[in-house]
Every structure is written in structure tokens, then in C-alpha cells.
Amino acid sequence: MLEVDREQVLAYRIAAHGLHREVTDPVAAAVFDLGLQDSVRDTALLGLAARLDGEVRPDVWEDGRFVLAWTHRGAPHFHRRAEIDAVRAALVPLDEPDAMARILWQHKQVEAGGMSATDALFTAAKAIREVVTGVLTKGAVSGAVTKLIPGGLSYACRGCGVVHIYEQLMRVATLHAGVRLEPGATPATLAPLEKRGRLKTAPDVKAATRVVEGYLRINGPASPGDAAAYVGTTRAGVGAMWPGDLVEVRVDGKKAFLPEDRLPLLENPPEPDVVRLLPPLDPFVQARDRAVLVPDKARQKEVWKILGNPGALLADGEIAGIWRAKASGRKRLDFTVTPFDTLRPAVRKAAEEEAARVAAARDFPEHRVTFA
Structure with missing residues (x-):
């Protein structure tokens, strides 16, 4: 079994993330295999600038090849437009505990909602799909959706004195509704995906597994617990989406995993002199x-x-x-x-x-x- 120290792991990750700036086309950046988060002002733009060989401009997201949506853990991420359907399939919960973890519910929320977490997710998605037929602010969507869903899927917000759909439930349901985010819009603004197709509720284990593999490719070697935390599911739940073509390595004596085809890069990463x-x-x-x-x-x-x-x-x-x-x-x-x-x-x-x-x-x- 290969044993490595943290310095070697970091050298691997620097290369796997593309931080040596070896690509010039934004859509080819390795981070889009997983998604590029954009939660703070220009986060995604600057993450791309750190990786791209060449000038990066604020209008990079306007070339039609990217989609911004609430995806992993309900956080906004840019994805390749050609892959957004696969991302949506990967986010369908595999079972009820997975659904509860993704929308941050516990049993008391399930009881108050009067339905399973899975049913709550797709009930919200259907309502969001009905409401978002054009460009609307998040607040307008939330208000309209709250009127369409059962009362147990919303809560009284002390900050603004009105009743809202649960925030995480709305975020996780939005892509399933075929709805994206407008890049750069303040406040957050939603719009329907082009050719969004029908609502799909069937779990897709292969799609979910690709997300875990993507995490291990750029942030590996890593443990199942690490991958579960990134996905936003339980440690037990990630077992159902655990890739099969992995190798076990030891990082400073601790067990971790990496896709087998990435082992040569881990064994001999380029100098991390960036x-x-x-x-x-x-x-x-x-x-x-x-x-x-x-x-x-x-x-x-x-x-x-x-x-x-x-x-x-x-x-x-x-x-x-x-x-x-x-x-x-x-x-x-x-x-x-x-x-x-x-x-x-x-x-x-x-x-x-x-x-x-x-x-x-x-x-x-x-x-x-x-x-x-």
C-alpha cells in the first residue's frame, strides 16, 4: 500500500486542480468536473483566474457554455451547460436518510411536514417549476411557492415577519424544478433552464457516484466521511455512491482513497512551486x-x-x-x-x-x- 505525507498530497491536489495553469479554455478547467462554487462576490471568477492560462474577464460566464445553479449542499455552483442534466440526476436522493441530510431535516421536520423528506423535496420542486416561468427574484419565488405548498414545508421567519418555504429545501429543490440562477444578479434571481424537460424523481446511483469520484479526483486521497460532507449526505449514505475503481493509500498513517488512474500523479506530482x-x-x-x-x-x-x-x-x-x-x-x-x-x-x-x-x-x- 502506498504511504504518502500531507506535503505530497497537497502537491497532487495543486496539480489536480489545474493550479499550474496548463489550460487556456475556461470550459476545460478540471474544477468544472465537479463544479465551481460562487457564494461570495466573484468567487468563481477568481477561482478560474487562479487556474487559467490567460486573461480572465467578468463576462466569462456569458459565453453560453456555463450554468449557475444551486447544486452541491444547496450552494451556487457554475457547471458546464452540457453536463447540467447529469448534475441534476446526481442530486436526486438515493433514499430517505439521504433526502433528510440534503435538505437538513431531522425527524421533527418530517413529522411537522406531514410527509417524507423525499416527498417534501419534489413537492417543493413542482411548486417552483410552476412559479418560475420567467426571470424572478428569489424573494418573489419564495413568496409565490410558499402559497402553493403544504404549511409544514414552511416556517415563520422572525427576521422579516412572514412565512417562507424552508431555505435549504428551496435551494435543493430548485434544480430539480428545472430552474437556474442568473449570474451576477443581486438579489439572487431565478430563471427556467432552457429545454428543462420533465421532473425526474428516480434515483441515479451512477450519476451520484460520479460526484463522489469527482471529489476524490481533485481533493483526494480522501475518506468516505470527507466525501459525504462535501456531497451533503450521511457517512452511511455515501457508501451507496462509493466508486469501485479506487485504491487505498495511507496519508500520514490514515486510510484514504483515490481513483486508481490518478495514482501515478500522486506518486510523482509536479513541484508545487506556484x-x-x-x-x-x-x-x-x-x-x-x-x-x-x-x-x-x-x-x-x-x-x-x-x-x-x-x-x-x-x-x-x-x-x-x-x-x-x-x-x-x-x-x-x-x-x-x-x-x-x-x-x-x-x-x-x-x-x-x-x-x-x-x-x-x-x-x-x-x-x-x-x-x-
């Missing part, structure tokens, strides 16, 4: 084994906040610090880079070059970098 400013919630930091990414617990708290995650400075094969950017008017973006340890002059220079790339991607003609 410097990148990864945005908050970048797929690289979305790996669930945080102790592999950042062993020091104090530093983990700096990288992963409860609210307001910073970006991550990747240098010399490690997450070497954090960064934030703040607009100064409409022309300048001010960066604060906070390294965990003293940076070599070459790394500082490369980080400044990456800041210029981020500013250009966000359409700021000027930028300034401060090392804290």
Missing part, C-alpha cells in the same frame, strides 16, 4: 480534511471563519497565509496579505503579480498590496 491568491470558498480549500490543508488549529481558524472567510495565499505547496481585498472607489482594489510566516522575496513578488491579476479580473484598473 503562488496563487485563492478566493474564499475556492474548491482547493473546500476539501473537508482541513488538518491536511492546514495542520495548525490556530491557523485553521484564520482560514475558515464562521462568517466572512478570507482568501488563501498558496505558496510553496502550502496555504501560507490569508488575504482580503477592499475596493477604494471604483478604480482601485486594495489588498491586505497576511502571511503566516516570513515570505521569501520571490514569493512576495509573485503574490503582488497575482493581486494584479485579481484586480484585472474584477475590472479594477489600479491596485495596491500591503503585507500585514
Whole structure:
């Protein structure tokens, strides 16, 4: 059995994520095999800029080859348009515990809803499909859908004083309804998918398995628990979607798994000599084994906040610090880079070059970098 340390795993992941910038066509980026999350301003855009060889512009999502939708764990992700039906099939719960995990329900919600979690999911999807026949804000959709569904699928929101469909239920049901998100829209805005077809409720084990395999390809070697946390299902549930062509390896003595055809890259990854400013919630930091990414617990708290995650400075094969950017008017973006340890002059220079790339991607003609 192959035994590797965390440094070798990180070198593998840097390569698997495409962070060596070996592709020029956005749709060819490896992260789209799984999906590129876009939960914070320009997160997906900057994640792509970290991986693409060439200029990345804000209008990259307008070329018709991408779809933004609530998918994994109900979070917004960009996917290749040609693969969105496969993504939707992968998100159909395989059983009732899987459905409960995906919509964050417990038995008390099932009892209050008066139906199973699976039935609640597709009841919501049917209502969303009926409502969203054109472009509508999330608030308008929520209000209209809440009137169509049984009372047990909604709750009284203290913040705004009205009754809403459960947030996670709405998010998870939306793609099944054949509904996508409008890129860049504030507030969140929904629209029907082109050629959305009929509502499909049958589980697709092969499609679900491809998601787990995709996670293991870019964030492996990893455990079943890691994969389950990414998918948003139970540890027991991920067993039904566990790929068959895996090899077991040991990462610092702990059992983990990787697709067999990726073993050569793990055994001999390229030198991880890249410097990148990864945005908050970048797929690289979305790996669930945080102790592999950042062993020091104090530093983990700096990288992963409860609210307001910073970006991550990747240098010399490690997450070497954090960064934030703040607009100064409409022309300048001010960066604060906070390294965990003293940076070599070459790394500082490369980080400044990456800041210029981020500013250009966000359409700021000027930028300034401060090392804290």
C-alpha cells in the first residue's frame, strides 16, 4: 500500500486542480468536473483566474457554455451547460436518510411536514417549476411557492415577519424544478433552464457516484466521511455512491482513497512551486480534511471563519497565509496579505503579480498590496 505525507498530497491536489495553469479554455478547467462554487462576490471568477492560462474577464460566464445553479449542499455552483442534466440526476436522493441530510431535516421536520423528506423535496420542486416561468427574484419565488405548498414545508421567519418555504429545501429543490440562477444578479434571481424537460424523481446511483469520484479526483486521497460532507449526505449514505475503481493509500498513517488512474500523479506530482491568491470558498480549500490543508488549529481558524472567510495565499505547496481585498472607489482594489510566516522575496513578488491579476479580473484598473 502506498504511504504518502500531507506535503505530497497537497502537491497532487495543486496539480489536480489545474493550479499550474496548463489550460487556456475556461470550459476545460478540471474544477468544472465537479463544479465551481460562487457564494461570495466573484468567487468563481477568481477561482478560474487562479487556474487559467490567460486573461480572465467578468463576462466569462456569458459565453453560453456555463450554468449557475444551486447544486452541491444547496450552494451556487457554475457547471458546464452540457453536463447540467447529469448534475441534476446526481442530486436526486438515493433514499430517505439521504433526502433528510440534503435538505437538513431531522425527524421533527418530517413529522411537522406531514410527509417524507423525499416527498417534501419534489413537492417543493413542482411548486417552483410552476412559479418560475420567467426571470424572478428569489424573494418573489419564495413568496409565490410558499402559497402553493403544504404549511409544514414552511416556517415563520422572525427576521422579516412572514412565512417562507424552508431555505435549504428551496435551494435543493430548485434544480430539480428545472430552474437556474442568473449570474451576477443581486438579489439572487431565478430563471427556467432552457429545454428543462420533465421532473425526474428516480434515483441515479451512477450519476451520484460520479460526484463522489469527482471529489476524490481533485481533493483526494480522501475518506468516505470527507466525501459525504462535501456531497451533503450521511457517512452511511455515501457508501451507496462509493466508486469501485479506487485504491487505498495511507496519508500520514490514515486510510484514504483515490481513483486508481490518478495514482501515478500522486506518486510523482509536479513541484508545487506556484503562488496563487485563492478566493474564499475556492474548491482547493473546500476539501473537508482541513488538518491536511492546514495542520495548525490556530491557523485553521484564520482560514475558515464562521462568517466572512478570507482568501488563501498558496505558496510553496502550502496555504501560507490569508488575504482580503477592499475596493477604494471604483478604480482601485486594495489588498491586505497576511502571511503566516516570513515570505521569501520571490514569493512576495509573485503574490503582488497575482493581486494584479485579481484586480484585472474584477475590472479594477489600479491596485495596491500591503503585507500585514
